[in-house]
Amino acid sequence: MSRQTIGAPLPEKSQSTNQASRAPEPLHGHSDFVVVSNRLPVDRVPVEESDDGWRRSPGGLVTALAPVMATRDGAWVGWHGAPDETLEPFHHDHMDLIPVPLSTDEVELYYEGFSNSTLWPLYHDVIAPPEFHRTWWDAYRKVNKRFAEAAANSAARNATVWVQDYQLQMVPRYLRQIRPDLRIGFFNHIPFPPPEIFAQLPWRQPIIDGLLGADLIGFQRPNDTANFLRSARRFLGASVKAQQVHVKEADGGISHIARAEPFPISIDAAQIQALAARPDIIARSKQIREDLGNPKTILLGVDRLDYTKGITHRLKAYGELLKDQVIKVEDAALIQVASPSRERVESYRLLREEVEGMVGRLNGQFDSIQNTAVRYLHHSYPVEEMVALYLASDVMLVTSLRDGMNLVAKEYVAARSDNSGALVLSEFTGAADQLKQALLVNPHDIDGLKAIMVRAINLPKAESSRRMRSMRKQVLSHDVQRWSEDFLSTLQDEAVRDDR
Numbered sequence: 001m002s003r004q005t006i007g008a009p010l011p012e013k014s015q016s017t018n019q020a021s022r023a024p025e026p027l028h029g030h031s032d033f034v035v036v037s038n039r040l041p042v043d044r045v046p047v048e049e050s051d052d053g054w055r056r057s058p059g060g061l062v063t064a065l066a067p068v069m070a071t072r073d074g075a076w077v078g079w080h081g082a083p084d085e086t087l088e089p090f091h092h093d094h095m096d097l098i099p100v101p102l103s104t105d106e107v108e109l110y111y112e113g114f115s116n117s118t119l120w121p122l123y124h125d126v127i128a129p130p131e132f133h134r135t136w137w138d139a140y141r142k143v144n145k146r147f148a149e150a151a152a153n154s155a156a157r158n159a160t161v162w163v164q165d166y167q168l169q170m171v172p173r174y175l176r177q178i179r180p181d182l183r184i185g186f187f188n189h190i191p192f193p194p195p196e197i198f199a200q201l202p203w204r205q206p207i208i209d210g211l212l213g214a215d216l217i218g219f220q221r222p223n224d225t226a227n228f229l230r231s232a233r234r235f236l237g238a239s240v241k242a243q244q245v246h247v248k249e250a251d252g253g254i255s256h257i258a259r260a261e262p263f264p265i266s267i268d269a270a271q272i273q274a275l276a277a278r279p280d281i282i283a284r285s286k287q288i289r290e291d292l293g294n295p296k297t298i299l300l301g302v303d304r305l306d307y308t309k310g311i312t313h314r315l316k317a318y319g320e321l322l323k324d325q326v327i328k329v330e331d332a333a334l335i336q337v338a339s340p341s342r343e344r345v346e347s348y349r350l351l352r353e354e355v356e357g358m359v360g361r362l363n364g365q366f367d368s369i370q371n372t373a374v375r376y377l378h379h380s381y382p383v384e385e386m387v388a389l390y391l392a393s394d395v396m397l398v399t400s401l402r403d404g405m406n407l408v409a410k411e412y413v414a415a416r417s418d419n420s421g422a423l424v425l426s427e428f429t430g431a432a433d434q435l436k437q438a439l440l441v442n443p444h445d446i447d448g449l450k451a452i453m454v455r456a457i458n459l460p461k462a463e464s465s466r467r468m469r470s471m472r473k474q475v476l477s478h479d480v481q482r483w484s485e486d487f488l489s490t491l492q493d494e495a496v497r498d499d500r
Helices: 012-020 060-071 104-123 132-152 170-179 204-211 222-236 269-276 278-291 310-321 347-368 382-391 407-415 447-458 461-477 481-491
Strands: 001-002 031-039 042-044 054-056 073-079 085-087 088-092 095-099 156-163 181-186 215-218 239-241 244-248 253-261 296-305 333-337 374-377 395-398 422-426 438-439
Touching: 001 215, 031 060, 031 132, 042 170, 042 481, 054 060, 054 310, 060 073, 060 095, 060 278, 060 481, 073 132, 088 239, 095 132, 095 181, 104 132, 132 170, 132 215, 156 253, 156 481, 170 181, 170 461, 204 222, 204 333, 222 239, 222 253, 269 278, 269 382, 269 407, 269 461, 296 447, 310 333, 333 347, 347 374, 347 395, 382 407, 395 407, 395 447, 395 481, 407 461, 422 447, 422 461, 438 447
Parallel strands: 001 085, 031 073, 031 156, 073 095, 156 181, 181 215, 215 253, 296 333, 296 395, 333 374, 395 422, 422 438
Antiparallel strands: 042 054, 088 095, 239 244, 244 253
């Protein structure tokens, strides 16, 4: 593997800490606050686009945590995105970044394998069958330990470490073993399955034990929290009182108390609002409508191309409405943005073929010279273009079969400053818990989905305004900054920690 130094170097103290990562006993770092995630919050770009060759990644998590990093001497531990390359720690945009190297084999086994072909389908109600391979599990543990060691080397004494998501569920336990002085939080961004489904995982006990290394474990929904607590009781025999798990050592003593609570994540609502008010983005939204022939109604779907998102259900319902002439291509158009996702995983490749085949058949059957039934866009777009699409669309379709939250629904609401528009929202999303004035639907019920789409198209203006106003109030008052503050303040609470 090649070694390369990129970006501005860290202070001398941090460089010596990096050297210590090769020693059996990690040294304390200097960072009071450490975030650990599968990916670093930066993307590599050509040098002409950035002085150090890096650009901050888009996304709510980075937006929420960057101010905390800046004020608390923060470090972020994660993979930088290129296999078989080892980088020294570097500084970018007020953050110390600690790259964790992954080999090509580890990307295949730990990330594409165990994380996304075992855990992802299992945690999403086995919509696709999960695969269980011991080589994947071995790689998952090995990589999780490497992340934990990097975090331990970066953290100052009594620092706070916040571990993110399902790829790193073993990190809290490894980290507690290495650095028992740390205050450790974990947040699971995707659903946590009921014990009856989680029971299928051959390594269910070590995964639960790995999570219980944290002082605070956060989930998107109350149901996810309840599922985890039930699994801790069932598979580890843990003592669960209220939302606390009393973690026992081998000798029967209590090592510490882990707490599990729901912390529904949100968006940078202020950013979306500001973009939605920009004249150039408003002009772009009008241009989008003109490019589609100024139909009466534009419906919009924005998803990663993932089998959990219910894209095929949405297309089936829309196609039947066209076939039955309930809606006509001259009056309505569906824009479907399906950003590329995990294209090396077979189930995702097959899904892309299915979706593109459905779109082709619908357009072949219903398109006219002037109008298209479905405008399919297999691209990722910058946030400015996404906000223009939100403004251009009359109906937002979120038909996920299972979703931890779904932030697209919240972004659409935040962008609708005039309180217009309708949100069709799957009841199987975490967002359905907060956006109760959306038009909720069971996406498995194709007839029900068709009916709710027609209702959304014909929703009276007064009702639309009332529903959107209520949802906007919720989204604007519960943004991503509030989410991070709520989690971190709870983690700091003495009641969350055991007495050390």
